[in-house]
Amino acid sequence: MTTTTNARVLEHPTRDQIRLEEVLHALADSVRLRIVRDMARESTELSCSYFDLPVTKSTTTHHFRVLRESGVIQQMYRGTAKLNCLRRSDLDALFPGLLDSVLAAADAQDGRVGETG
Amino acid sequence: MTTTTNARVLEHPTRDQIRLEEVLHALADSVRLRIVRDMARESTELSCSYFDLPVTKSTTTHHFRVLRESGVIQQMYRGTAKLNCLRRSDLDALFPGLLDSVLAAADAQDGRVGETG
DNA sequence: GTCCTCGTACGATAACCATCGTAGTACGGC
DNA sequence: GCCGTACTACGATGGTTATCGTACGAGGAC
Numbered sequence: 001m002t003t004t005t006n007a008r009v010l011e012h013p014t015r016d017q018i019r020l021e022e023v024l025h026a027l028a029d030s031v032r033l034r035i036v037r038d039m040a041r042e043s044t045e046l047s048c049s050y051f052d053l054p055v056t057k058s059t060t061t062h063h064f065r066v067l068r069e070s071g072v073i074q075q076m077y078r079g080t081a082k083l084n085c086l087r088r089s090d091l092d093a094l095f096p097g098l099l100d101s102v103l104a105a106a107d108a109q110d111g112r113v114g115e116t117g
Numbered sequence: 118m119t120t121t122t123n124a125r126v127l128e129h130p131t132r133d134q135i136r137l138e139e140v141l142h143a144l145a146d147s148v149r150l151r152i153v154r155d156m157a158r159e160s161t162e163l164s165c166s167y168f169d170l171p172v173t174k175s176t177t178t179h180h181f182r183v184l185r186e187s188g189v190i191q192q193m194y195r196g197t198a199k200l201n202c203l204r205r206s207d208l209d210a211l212f213p214g215l216l217d218s219v220l221a222a223a224d225a226q227d228g229r230v231g232e233t234g
Numbered sequence: 235g236t237c238c239t240c241g242t243a244c245g246a247t248a249a250c251c252a253t254c255g256t257a258g259t260a261c262g263g264c
Numbered sequence: 265g266c267c268g269t270a271c272t273a274c275g276a277t278g279g280t281t282a283t284c285g286t287a288c289g290a291g292g293a294c
Contacts, residue, residue, distance in 0.1 A: 008259095031252085055253070056253075056254060056255080058253080058254065058255075059252065059253050059254070062251090062252070062253080063252085077260085079262065080261045
């Protein structure tokens with residue numbers, strides 16, 4: 001079935017459906033936290049292949065889906081690529097300060113662990 | 118072996134050993150988030166049995182251990198009871214604003230979901 | 235000493251999850 | 265139409281976790 005229907009519709013939770021526990025769970029994985037940090041740093045739409053992750057592509061797909069379904073990121077297709085961006089306004093509206101403090105904490109922890117130099 | 122050694126010593130991570138991912142994971146469970154919120158509200162040492170949780174005692178023990186080993190709470194024995202308190206100063210020093218934003222987010226979500234009526 | 239309460243340890247179990255490999259679909263270039 | 269790139273779907277797998285029940289230990293009350 002070479003369906004030409006653009007079935008490439010990605011399910012996202014609405015703002016009201018975003019749950020704190022799921023967001024925390026999404027951020028509690030080091031691979032996903034790294035994705036989120038990269039996205040916050042670039043602050044533009046990035047394709048999945050932009051990220052150089054220490055896992056295979058299928059695992060990458062899995063992590064992006066967890067992030068999307070928890071409401072942390074938004075994904076959209078553009079040609080063969082899939083663009084990702086943080087749902088900053090939604091997260092900031094629901095959980096003021098949460099994302100920023102997580103990002104700052106991750107940066108601070110990198111400094112503590114001392115992988116940067 | 119009825120060892121009378123006070124082996125009732127509880128392992129806690131030092132401040133430097135606390136890892137953001139583990140803290141987020143600890144907070145990403147609804148039972149544990151509830152415990153943390155109750156502790157933050159009372160802001161005093163509470164025994165495990167203070168909390169009216171929808172799980173059995175052994176599961177409660179498990180959740181308290183996860184919270185302790187991730188560095189979120191401190192536990193100490195006093196007689197037959199075990200007292201718990203948040204490691205606020207450690208968490209605030211490592212992850213400024215994180216705990217407060219999580220607590221505020223949990224309160225806001227309660228308001229949204231409207232279970233308080 | 236005898237009980238009671240509080241919490242732990244251990245084993246079991248079922249669910250979840252991070253990971254992979256392979257096979258497949260969607261889209262753009264030629 | 266054909267191929268390559270980007271990503272997905274599916275099945276498998278091994279590890280972690282949330283849950284329970286039962287049996288046990290530690291300390292206080294009597």
